[in-house]
Amino acid sequence: MNEEGKLSIGLISCSGEACPGGTISRLATQKVLRSIRPGYHFVTICLPLFMAGGEEERNFARDYPTITIDGCEKCCALKATEALSGPVSGKVVVTDLVAGERLGEGTLATRELTTEQKAMVDQVAAAILEQVDKINREG
Amino acid sequence: MPGNSSRKVYVIPCSGIGKMYGLLGREAALKTVKELRPDKAATMCLALLVYGDNEARKEIAGARCITVDGCPKLCAAKNVEHAGGRVVERVRAVDAFRNHRGVDAGTAAHLTAAGWQIAEELAADLAAKVDRWYDAGEEQ
Numbered sequence: 001m002n003e004e005g006k007l008s009i010g011l012i013s014c015s016g017e018a019c020p021g022g023t024i025s026r027l028a029t030q031k032v033l034r035s036i037r038p039g040y041h042f043v044t045i046c047l048p049l050f051m052a053g054g055e056e057e058r059n060f061a062r063d064y065p066t067i068t069i070d071g072c073e074k075c076c077a078l079k080a081t082e083a084l085s086g087p088v089s090g091k092v093v094v095t096d097l098v099a100g101e102r103l104g105e106g107t108l109a110t111r112e113l114t115t116e117q118k119a120m121v122d123q124v125a126a127a128i129l130e131q132v133d134k135i136n137r138e139g
Numbered sequence: 140m141p142g143n144s145s146r147k148v149y150v151i152p153c154s155g156i157g158k159m160y161g162l163l164g165r166e167a168a169l170k171t172v173k174e175l176r177p178d179k180a181a182t183m184c185l186a187l188l189v190y191g192d193n194e195a196r197k198e199i200a201g202a203r204c205i206t207v208d209g210c211p212k213l214c215a216a217k218n219v220e221h222a223g224g225r226v227v228e229r230v231r232a233v234d235a236f237r238n239h240r241g242v243d244a245g246t247a248a249h250l251t252a253a254g255w256q257i258a259e260e261l262a263a264d265l266a267a268k269v270d271r272w273y274d275a276g277e278e279q
Contacts, residue, residue, distance in 0.1 A: 018183050
């Protein structure tokens with residue numbers, strides 16, 4: 001709990017510069033960060049900062065429930081968080097939710113998103129919030 | 140991961156998810172590699188590189204890289220160097236605001252019209268840097 005009595009939950013998205021799933025995972029993470037969920041305080045962490053030795057970030061992920069959001073099956077965010085801070089409380093992988101051929105290939109700028117890709121962002125954000133609810137249920 | 144010839148110049152932004160500068164730098168980098176200089180430039184997931192993915196590290200080893208960072212921690216520049224890339228230019232997104240002081244460029248989640256304009260100016264600057272290093276050849 002933070003000082004306002006809210007449950008702090010860390011959200012660590014992959015950086016995903018080179019694949020559409022990365023952009024979708026980041027936008028979904030941003031959507032959850034901006035969402036109003038009474039009782040929760042969402043915190044995000046830049047993954048390369050976390051991986052490169054940010055002690056404050058690593059301690060946060062060790063001490064508070066953390067959900068990783070990965071854009072592809074390489075799962076950099078999940079693997080790095082588990083290696084540096086211990087088991088995560090929840091995980092979301094975009095390619096588990098959306099078939100690769102629907103995601104497309106190459107890089108994806110935020111203003112290029114199609115209607116279908118915007119729907120994917122909503123789908124991934126909903127999956128993150130499902131993990132939040134699971135953390136709440138399991139205490 | 141895009142397939143690249145070894146001559147390509149890598150433009151690698153920080154992951155910068157928490158601040159507007161991170162988003163702006165990322166969008167400028169994507170515009171550079173995708174629209175402005177697709178034949179000369181490529182990008183790579185910084186986290187994949189930092190995590191030590193063998194394929195990614197092999198691809199970046201000795202390659203000329205332009206990093207674009209959103210905050211003073213310079214994660215992209217430091218991590219690309221650590222991973223074996225040759226950082227030939229360290230660009231800071233904040234420097235693109237020299238002629239736009241006080242402008243509302245947006246948030247970490249979206250850019251305003253003014254923010255997109257600054258991102259495009261930064262992308263043009265990155266493209267010029269790509270040209271310089273691409274044309275300089277491998278020995279530079």
